[in-house]
Amino acid sequence: MEIIMSILAGVLFTTGVYNLLQKQLLRIIIGTALISHGAHLFILTMGELKRGAPPILDYSIDQYTDPLPQALILTSIVISFGVTSLLLVLAYRASKENGTDNMDKLRGNEND
Amino acid sequence: MLFAVFLPALLAIFIPYFSKWKEKIHTGYFVLLAPLAIFIYFVSFVGNDFEPVSQNYEWIPSLNIGFDFYLDGLSLLFVLLISGIGSLVAFYSIFYLHTSERLDQFYVYLLLFMTAMFGVVLSDNVFVLYSFWELTSISSFLLIGYWNYKERSRYGALKSMLITVFGGLSMLGGFILLSIITETTSIQEMIGQVDIILGHDYFGLILGFILLGAFTKSAQFPFHIWLPDAMEAPTPVSAYLHSATMVKAGIFLVARFTPIFSESEWFFVFVSGIGILTLIWGSYMAVRQTDLKGILAFSTISQLGMIMAMLGFGTSTAIFAAVFHILNHATFKGSLFMVAGIVDHESGTRDIRKLGGLATLMPISATLAFFGTFSMAGVPLPFLNGFYSKEMFFDASIKLESSSLMIAELLRTAIPYLAVFGSIFTFVYSMYLVFGTFMGQKKLDQLPKKPHEAPIGMLIPPIILVVGVIIIGILPEAFNSSLIAHAAESIYGQPIEKHIQYWHGLKAPLFMSLAVVVIGALLAFARKSWSGIYSFLPGKLSFNKAYDFIVDQLEKTSAKITNSYMNGSLRRYMIYILTAILICTFTFIGLTGGFNWDASNLSEITIHEVLIALAMATAAIATIFTNNKIGSILILGVVGYGLALLFVIYRAPDLALTQLVVETITVALFLLCFYHLPNLRERTDSIVEKSTNIIISVGFGLLMTVVAISAHSTKLFETISGYFIETSHDIGGGDNVVNVILVDMRGLDTMFEIVVLGIAALAIYGMIKLRNKKGAK
Numbered sequence: 001m002e003i004i005m006s007i008l009a010g011v012l013f014t015t016g017v018y019n020l021l022q023k024q025l026l027r028i029i030i031g032t033a034l035i036s037h038g039a040h041l042f043i044l045t046m047g048e049l050k051r052g053a054p055p056i057l058d059y060s061i062d063q064y065t066d067p068l069p070q071a072l073i074l075t076s077i078v079i080s081f082g083v084t085s086l087l088l089v090l091a092y093r094a095s096k097e098n099g100t101d102n103m104d105k106l107r108g109n110e111n112d
Numbered sequence: 113m114l115f116a117v118f119l120p121a122l123l124a125i126f127i128p129y130f131s132k133w134k135e136k137i138h139t140g141y142f143v144l145l146a147p148l149a150i151f152i153y154f155v156s157f158v159g160n161d162f163e164p165v166s167q168n169y170e171w172i173p174s175l176n177i178g179f180d181f182y183l184d185g186l187s188l189l190f191v192l193l194i195s196g197i198g199s200l201v202a203f204y205s206i207f208y209l210h211t212s213e214r215l216d217q218f219y220v221y222l223l224l225f226m227t228a229m230f231g232v233v234l235s236d237n238v239f240v241l242y243s244f245w246e247l248t249s250i251s252s253f254l255l256i257g258y259w260n261y262k263e264r265s266r267y268g269a270l271k272s273m274l275i276t277v278f279g280g281l282s283m284l285g286g287f288i289l290l291s292i293i294t295e296t297t298s299i300q301e302m303i304g305q306v307d308i309i310l311g312h313d314y315f316g317l318i319l320g321f322i323l324l325g326a327f328t329k330s331a332q333f334p335f336h337i338w339l340p341d342a343m344e345a346p347t348p349v350s351a352y353l354h355s356a357t358m359v360k361a362g363i364f365l366v367a368r369f370t371p372i373f374s375e376s377e378w379f380f381v382f383v384s385g386i387g388i389l390t391l392i393w394g395s396y397m398a399v400r401q402t403d404l405k406g407i408l409a410f411s412t413i414s415q416l417g418m419i420m421a422m423l424g425f426g427t428s429t430a431i432f433a434a435v436f437h438i439l440n441h442a443t444f445k446g447s448l449f450m451v452a453g454i455v456d457h458e459s460g461t462r463d464i465r466k467l468g469g470l471a472t473l474m475p476i477s478a479t480l481a482f483f484g485t486f487s488m489a490g491v492p493l494p495f496l497n498g499f500y501s502k503e504m505f506f507d508a509s510i511k512l513e514s515s516s517l518m519i520a521e522l523l524r525t526a527i528p529y530l531a532v533f534g535s536i537f538t539f540v541y542s543m544y545l546v547f548g549t550f551m552g553q554k555k556l557d558q559l560p561k562k563p564h565e566a567p568i569g570m571l572i573p574p575i576i577l578v579v580g581v582i583i584i585g586i587l588p589e590a591f592n593s594s595l596i597a598h599a600a601e602s603i604y605g606q607p608i609e610k611h612i613q614y615w616h617g618l619k620a621p622l623f624m625s626l627a628v629v630v631i632g633a634l635l636a637f638a639r640k641s642w643s644g645i646y647s648f649l650p651g652k653l654s655f656n657k658a659y660d661f662i663v664d665q666l667e668k669t670s671a672k673i674t675n676s677y678m679n680g681s682l683r684r685y686m687i688y689i690l691t692a693i694l695i696c697t698f699t700f701i702g703l704t705g706g707f708n709w710d711a712s713n714l715s716e717i718t719i720h721e722v723l724i725a726l727a728m729a730t731a732a733i734a735t736i737f738t739n740n741k742i743g744s745i746l747i748l749g750v751v752g753y754g755l756a757l758l759f760v761i762y763r764a765p766d767l768a769l770t771q772l773v774v775e776t777i778t779v780a781l782f783l784l785c786f787y788h789l790p791n792l793r794e795r796t797d798s799i800v801e802k803s804t805n806i807i808i809s810v811g812f813g814l815l816m817t818v819v820a821i822s823a824h825s826t827k828l829f830e831t832i833s834g835y836f837i838e839t840s841h842d843i844g845g846g847d848n849v850v851n852v853i854l855v856d857m858r859g860l861d862t863m864f865e866i867v868v869l870g871i872a873a874l875a876i877y878g879m880i881k882l883r884n885k886k887g888a889k
């Protein structure tokens with residue numbers, strides 16, 4: 001299963017990077033969201049899948065899944081949520097102020 | 113000695129206060145004290161039984177860098193020149209510069225330069241020598257650009273800076289190599305290890321680097337081009353820096369390292385070859401100039417070439433003559449610059465085509481100029497010092513030792529002829545200079561001012577120098593054993609017994625001198641009839657054009673290169689970053705055999721996971737193809753909820769919970785913004801853009817998959833999570849291990865993650881609420 005999950009993470013990265021290379025702001029944000037999904041899946045897969053019960057202690061169980069990657073992912077989810085929401089508002093303001101959301105046209109002034 | 117070196121710099125600190133304090137008194141009078149005191153101090157060392165003095169002061173002892181001053185004959189000669197001519201120049205500048213100029217700046221730069229020159233000639237430590245060397249470049253840069261409102265001044269200052277700093281840096285390279293080889297930073301100790309240096313593989317590099325530094329500083333061919341442009345400086349600066357002191361720093365460097373390098377035949381080839389070439393080119397080009405200071409600049413170049421050539425010869429006669437000529441050149445060239453400054457000051461122009469017949473109007477200046485130029489030309493009169501050193505130069509050029517190196521042998525036979533050839537042109541421009549300015553027809557209507565004799569204060573310094581010319585001319589022996597012999601000894605390594613005399617007998621040098629005078633007089637007389645030669649050589653060829661071309665092309669090419677990759681498109685930069693990651697990682701995996709495949713430790717595959725994975729993959733791919741705004745947001749939601757489902761399956765309840773909530777909020781946010789965001793457009797990418805995107809993104813996905821699989825197949829050690837599970841209840845006091853990790857075991861992560869959320873919230877608030885009105889900044 002780890003192999004399939006690795007491939008799925010690869011697909012998420014591929015589509016994420018492809019969106020990142022687009023010229024429209026919204027697509028770029030979708031790209032970053034996809035990449036963070038891919039990264040979360042990647043971390044989870046690295047910690048071995050399905051090797052026991054959920055990491056909530058119970059005296060009848062002695063085999064749990066690895067809790068550390070889960071803690072890391074939990075932190076990461078929150079951070080990427082913060083960044084995504086910031087990016088969304090930034091995109092909204094940028095396209096409002098500049099009248100375009102085309103990255104090719106957002107290049108600053110000659111004299112900046 | 114430390115105090116003597118730093119006295120000018122110390123005084124420079126107080127100069128601005130002096131000039132503000134006593135505005136009516138010319139600041140130059142305060143300045144005059146420093147070089148005069150130093151001159152008197154060093155004169156006390158002069159004597160027949162002079163012995164080298166060495167004094168050490170610590171600076172950076174751990175790196176073996178300290179102010180190790182070493183005063184031998186060579187340093188003493190230079191120190192006397194610097195302080196002596198420095199006093200005269202300071203005196204001259206009092207009358208040359210009006211009090212309305214920015215005098216405090218001028219004298220601060222001049223005093224800094226003095227300290228730097230003292231440091232260069234007295235330092236025994238190569239790195240301290242280098243520090244002072246660069247300080248001369250910087251202060252010279254400031255002095256050349258003194259009238260910084262003139263475009264030509266700025267151009268000249270920049271040019272001299274670029275060329276001399278280029279040479280200085282290469283010299284530093286040579287010094288570093290030298291100190292690595294010899295494991296010392298002291299020049300005198302290096303001289304003790306000549307055998308090691310000569311036999312070392314790096315010797316060629318060291319020789320090249322150090323000579324490059326010396327040639328650029330001393331304006332040797334083809335680095336001479338900065339000197340004529342440096343004539344935009346005020347005349348006292350030209351007289352001081354560009355005839356007597358700074359341009360001799362390169363000469364000093366070569367002389368200082370002669371005991372190390374002179375064994376090598378390449379030293380002879382380079383130093384005397386370049387020196388002779390500079391002598392000829394400088395004197396040839398000097399005839400062509402129309403500006404008085406331009407003539408003197410090329411004349412300085414040519415005289416420096418002559419000294420350099422004599423140092424290259426390396427015989428005892430040649431070195432003695434070189435040292436003697438350093439002294440002579442400083443006296444007559446300094447006086448000539450001052451006279452040129454007087455002519456400029458009193459008539460308003462330096463253009464020799466507009467000048468003429470000034471001898472009757474300015475008799476004293478004219479007399480001074482006659483002595484200076486005749487001495488420079490080497491006219492055989494018994495009261496002119498230039499003749500003696502020129503005679504010795506011819507003598508040395510004949511008596512060169514034969515060599516085993518082909519090119520050295522070739523040079524040896526050619527040098528006497530080339531020396532005579534160069535000297536003929538020296539004679540021509542000297543005559544042109546003095547007769548063109550002071551003889552012939554008066555052209556008063558072309559002059560901006562009505563010329564008259566200069567004030568006495570301005571005349572005193574050149575008079576002193578010309579008196580020096582005559583004293584050395586009449587009593588050369590007086591300077592021999594007390595000063596020159598010691599200087600020559602410290603270059604040659606052993607005492608040189610030479611007698612300076614006017615009459616050598618009917619020998620080759622005398623005939624060479626006579627030939628120079630006769631042919632030179634003829635050529636000078638008929639100058640107009642052969643001056644057409646300059647349209648063939650150099651014609652359109654010019655080193656200035658080459659320099660301009662190089663500087664211009666460097667700027668243009670670097671602008672072109674930078675513009676070619678910094679085009680402002682974020683997509684382009686993303687491509688650079690991703691390509692670099694791809695190349696580095698794949699190369700590394702390929703080189704180290706990093707890809708592993710181990711299928712023994714995999715969990716089982718179940719059908720619903722595969723279905724979820726398929727759904728997620730399809731949704732992810734669909735984000736690329738949809739052009740519908742709301743569609744793309746919902747598809748992204750599918751991926752997020754799919755991930756949440758996977759978290760459920762992979763026994764991560766907290767993750768699943770968070771992911772569900774966050775995904776919901778994110779989708780909601782997207783939908784909130786959705787109304788304001790512009791619609792997704794059809795892509796207008798070209799095929800090339802599209803294919804690069806595909807290649808890079810597929811490559812990156814592949815990379816992550818490969819890394820994931822090989823990392824999973826390579827478990828080097830056990831996970832540390834056993835500890836968390838064991839101690840979660842006992843130490844952490846909780847049964848939910850993930851939560852205990854988050855708030856207890858790794859609580860800092862959580863704290864800063866909260867900070868991140870807070871900052872994001874504040875930033876969002878700020879972006880929405882705070883906005884400037886259009887145009888307001």
